[in-house]
Amino acid sequence: MSVENEMKLEFDSRSCNEGFARVAVAAFLTQMNPTLEEVADVKTALSEAVTNAIIHGYEGKVNKITILCHIRQQTIEIEVMDQGVGIQNVEEAMEPLFTTKSDCERAGMGFSFMEAFMDSLQVQSEPGKGTCVKMTKKILRTENKYER
């Protein structure tokens, strides 16, 4: 395992890329030798952020989503960015069950899941400019030779 490593992923905001994004980030995470539980946690949080960019940020229109992953020592930092509509009131948006798309059967639990499964969550957003969700998680296990 490198103590420092970085990757950037840019893709179309199509729902068929949600699974792809999860696999790519999980594969990058593997070098930290995480538990299955930790991988599942990261995949869930990432899935929420990417889905939000597709549904809320770009409202279904095709545009670019960027994921930035940075490994530093035992911590993975993940940023999910869109240049979509942005969020008027971030504090309100982050409240459990809050959703602006209840007609689309959104549960309003995206941010709650991100908070529950990661160690930290920061949301930066500007209406009309876009949204950046930054999450970190400490991965506890250590290196395994010849395995990734």
Next chain:
Amino acid sequence: MSVENEMKLEFDSRSCNEGFARVAVAAFLTQMNPTLEEVADVKTALSEAVTNAIIHGYEGKVNKITILCHIRQQTIEIEVMDQGVGIQNVEEAMEPLFTTKSDCERAGMGFSFMEAFMDSLQVQSEPGKGTCVKMTKKILRTENKYER
């Protein structure tokens, strides 16, 4: 499956990212519903190009490698780019068994494998500027609902 989809992946030229790059591209490919054989072909060709960027392009130094994948209809196009030392004589470099790093036990088969496993291969390179390897492959199978 979208008839058109695109992703860009940028990562450090560390050997521990070779496996990650393969998984990411394979995951992107999955939406085309490829056979296991086709996935293995693409992974092998990609692995050759990424390894070359790490070993030859950057000669072991840490810098950025970019992978661009584009799906158009039934064809996947993959570009692997580095801003490394470049190739003096591309034609010669592409000859089977040719290698400039036989001391590192290189088999000189990277380009041969890329050609064998993909439908087309184009290499653009400028000494001192870097190298871009562009490969395409037609994926024959069709959509499977609910699966990726």
Next chain:
Amino acid sequence: MGNNFKVTGTSLTIYLPAEVDHHNAEALKNDADRLIQNQNIRCIIFDFAQTNFMDSSGIGMIMGRYKNLRFMGGNVIAIRVNERIRRILTMSGIYKVIDIYEDIPQQSKLL
């Protein structure tokens, strides 16, 4: 839609895919709702046997079907959930309105 649905009387079993995310949930929703309307469905069984991933889009999808059915006096249950899925269901609070069974409850009045 083929293997993803089974109708028995007024019961609909939905065999969920390996990953229930926004993409897959959208596709399921449309097909499920067509069946629910056309076949006068009163009970939905979400079968998680193949599922190892679900996020909050899955919760929204289940909740949506629950609301539609509840409105007509129907029932929704979840079966064969693994530890991870159980945790997601628990965190979401959806377990309060949807029962989780090991397998299809044979004697149940639900079916």
Next chain:
Amino acid sequence: MGNNFKVTGTSLTIYLPAEVDHHNAEALKNDADRLIQNQNIRCIIFDFAQTNFMDSSGIGMIMGRYKNLRFMGGNVIAIRVNERIRRILTMSGIYKVIDIYEDIPQQSKLL
């Protein structure tokens, strides 16, 4: 290095990882060469039972060990290769100098 190597007399079995690429090959090389020197190894068995991926870096790694051993009058074989690996070995031409067996040849003079 633990589970990746087994020495029996002057034979070294190398249990290759799931993916033999440049990254994994480099790590294997160093450990293998240390054993080969210290234990007076005369035969290397590359065991592909766990391997489902190999690229030309793997070919270079096998070829390198072959050259070292050949120099001292030794032998190199590959066992338990799947269809994909067999194709890679065939394409590379390495099968001309390295024998491929279903499993460890018990009666073989090689061992």
